Amino acid sequence: MQPVRTWPWLLLAAAVVGIDQASKSLATAALAYGVPLAVLPGFNFTLLHNTGAAFSMFADGSGWQRWVFIGIAVGVSGWIYLMLRQATAGARWVPLALAMVLGGALGNCWDRALLGYVIDFVQLCYETSCFPAFNIADSAISVGAAMIIIDMFRPSREPTAGAHVE
Numbered sequence: 001m002q003p004v005r006t007w008p009w010l011l012l013a014a015a016v017v018g019i020d021q022a023s024k025s026l027a028t029a030a031l032a033y034g035v036p037l038a039v040l041p042g043f044n045f046t047l048l049h050n051t052g053a054a055f056s057m058f059a060d061g062s063g064w065q066r067w068v069f070i071g072i073a074v075g076v077s078g079w080i081y082l083m084l085r086q087a088t089a090g091a092r093w094v095p096l097a098l099a100m101v102l103g104g105a106l107g108n109c110w111d112r113a114l115l116g117y118v119i120d121f122v123q124l125c126y127e128t129s130c131f132p133a134f135n136i137a138d139s140a141i142s143v144g145a146a147m148i149i150i151d152m153f154r155p156s157r158e159p160t161a162g163a164h165v166e
Contacts, residue, residue, distance in 0.1 A: 009099040016103025020136040027121035048133045049117040073109035100144030107137030
């Protein structure tokens, strides 16, 4: 089978980065740091800076986490690129999922490299409890990862990496 063309998927990843960075720029310009702006019941825009990983894990570190998370993002991005190159022509689900994860990883990596933290601004709340703030990149990573997990359990409907026709 022919390998998939990677450029459309890389273009999608770049679009995720662009949308993510544009939304973070708007949030930074329009929101006061740490002050929730109610959009709908249970849905706020709240500008926060996350120096840690998901859910602010390791945010209280002395700065080492910035470089470790940049290294992880670069390594994962390289691995995802290699996975995209191995996908076969006709595959859509997995390359879409990989492109979303790649775009999200690069969007957050961009923040860490330039700012030293990730800009988060979307906050979901229920009664008095709020889920940790997140951003477009986090959403893309979560959706892409969920798609990859779903793919592991669904019957194969499309060619994937390493598929052979005999």
